[in-house]
Amino acid sequence: MQTSLTIFVTVFAGLFGLAIGSFLNVVAYRLPRRISLLRESRCANCRSRIRWYQNIPVVSWLALGGRCAVCWDRIPVRDLLVEIGTGVLFAAVALGVTVSRPFDARPVDGPQWFGTPEYWGVLLTLEVFAALTVVLTLIDLDTKRLPNAIVLPGWATVVALILLTTIATVLMPQPVPEASAMAGPSGAGTPAAGIELWMPLLRALIGGASLFLFYFLVRAISPRGMGGGDVKLAGLAGTVLGWFGWGELLVGAFSAFLLGGVFGVVLIALGRAKRKTAIPFGPWILAGAWVGLVAGAPLSTWYLSLYS
Numbered sequence: 001m002q003t004s005l006t007i008f009v010t011v012f013a014g015l016f017g018l019a020i021g022s023f024l025n026v027v028a029y030r031l032p033r034r035i036s037l038l039r040e041s042r043c044a045n046c047r048s049r050i051r052w053y054q055n056i057p058v059v060s061w062l063a064l065g066g067r068c069a070v071c072w073d074r075i076p077v078r079d080l081l082v083e084i085g086t087g088v089l090f091a092a093v094a095l096g097v098t099v100s101r102p103f104d105a106r107p108v109d110g111p112q113w114f115g116t117p118e119y120w121g122v123l124l125t126l127e128v129f130a131a132l133t134v135v136l137t138l139i140d141l142d143t144k145r146l147p148n149a150i151v152l153p154g155w156a157t158v159v160a161l162i163l164l165t166t167i168a169t170v171l172m173p174q175p176v177p178e179a180s181a182m183a184g185p186s187g188a189g190t191p192a193a194g195i196e197l198w199m200p201l202l203r204a205l206i207g208g209a210s211l212f213l214f215y216f217l218v219r220a221i222s223p224r225g226m227g228g229g230d231v232k233l234a235g236l237a238g239t240v241l242g243w244f245g246w247g248e249l250l251v252g253a254f255s256a257f258l259l260g261g262v263f264g265v266v267l268i269a270l271g272r273a274k275r276k277t278a279i280p281f282g283p284w285i286l287a288g289a290w291v292g293l294v295a296g297a298p299l300s301t302w303y304l305s306l307y308s
Contacts, residue, residue, distance in 0.1 A: 005114060010095045013127065017090025018057040020131055021083035028082075028138035031147060045073035057083045082134065089130045096294075097123045117172055121165025126293075128157055129240050133286045136233065140282035146229025155236040159204075162243055166201040200243050207242015207249045208235045214253070230281050237289040244293060247300025252292020259291070260284035 030037055041050040048070040054060050061080045068075065098114060113119055132154045140146055212235030219226040237256075241249040260281055267273035 006095065006098045009098050010091050013094035014087045014091030017087035017127075017130075018083050020090065021086030021134065022055070022057040022079075024086060024131060024135040024138070025079050025082050027135050027150075028142065031149065032139060032143045032145070043068045043071060043073065046071035057087075082138065086131070086134050089134070090127055093126045093130050094123060097126060117165055117168035121161060121168065125158060125161045125165070125240070125243075128154070128161065129289075132236070133290070137283040137286060140229075140280040144227075144278060144280050146227065146233050146282045148229070148232070151229060151232045151236060155208075155232065155239065158236060158239055159208075162201055162204050162239070166198060170197050203246070203249075204239045204243035208239030210242075210249075211235055211238030211253060224278075226281065230285060233282055233285050237285050241289055241292050241296070245297055245300075248292040248296030250292075251296035251299050252289045254288070255291040256281075256285045256288030259287050 026041070027037060029035075030039075041055055042048060043050060045068060048068070051069075054064065054069055058080065061075060061083075064075070066075050066077060066080070067073065097119065132150065136146055136150060136154075139150070212231060215226060215231040215234040219228065219231055234256075237252065238249060241252040260279070263284065264273065264279055267277070267279070268275065273279065
């Protein structure tokens with residue numbers, strides 16, 4: 001039963017991701033150009049209207065051979081790759097959340113994890129973060145800007161989802177450990193358990209504020225090396241990372257600079273950039289955050305074990 005649920009959620013998330021990827025392509029193209037997102041889709045070359053059946057994610061691009069149905073101008077292959085990439089990312093997130101257990105505050109495992117407030121909260125929050133990752137990476141690579149119109153509402157949405165998940169978790173009846181049950185309804189440990197349920201939210205707020213402040217100080221010291229959008233995006237990433245744990249936060253923050261530094265060195269070595277060449281840092285903040293989410297806990301545990 002659990003296997004079938006995992007497959008269903010993963011496939012559904014992947015298909016939904018394809019549709020989201022198509023929308024993110026539109027946002028990444030129109031927002032920097034100040035084109036309304038509500039305007040009908042048109043060919044960038046001949047301005048002809050794109051019919052709904054010519055706008056089906058992946059399928060339409062392949063059926064049309066990557067060309068406009070009217071003028072036969074090429075449709076960027078990036079559009080196809082973004083749709084596929086977003087679908088894969090959404091499916092990977094759904095699979096990871098379904099088969100793993102990010103939080104240990106509630107003593108539930110296996111099938112009991114699926115369908116809990118934490119499960120749906122984590123799934124929805126990470127899918128939103130995945131969509132933000134794709135669209136902000138595209139825009140930053142194209143324009144070297146991280147628009148407030150996406151970063152700030154995205155950050156507010158993540159905070160709201162974390163808050164709602166926490167409230168739903170607190171209100172949901174909690175399994176009572178055997179020792180506490182023997183002590184009666186007022187047994188020791190009940191208040192502590194309640195406090196524990198609020199800790200991820202507090203950690204998320206601290207994580208977001210910490211990374212925002214750190215990047216703010218870096219920008220104050222070296223304005224040319226850090227943009228204002230990077231500062232706000234760091235706060236968003238820190239909020240997500242802090243929700244999952246201190247290890248995820250530290251590894252994610254460090255990984256951003258490591259990945260960005262390696263990328264810069266490679267570009268310089270290939271002659272594609274110089275030491276003072278501006279390189280978009282937003283994609284590396286986001287990539288580092290995903291490294292922290294996936295590997296932060298085991299890496300931090302391994303590192304601490306070296307000193308135990």
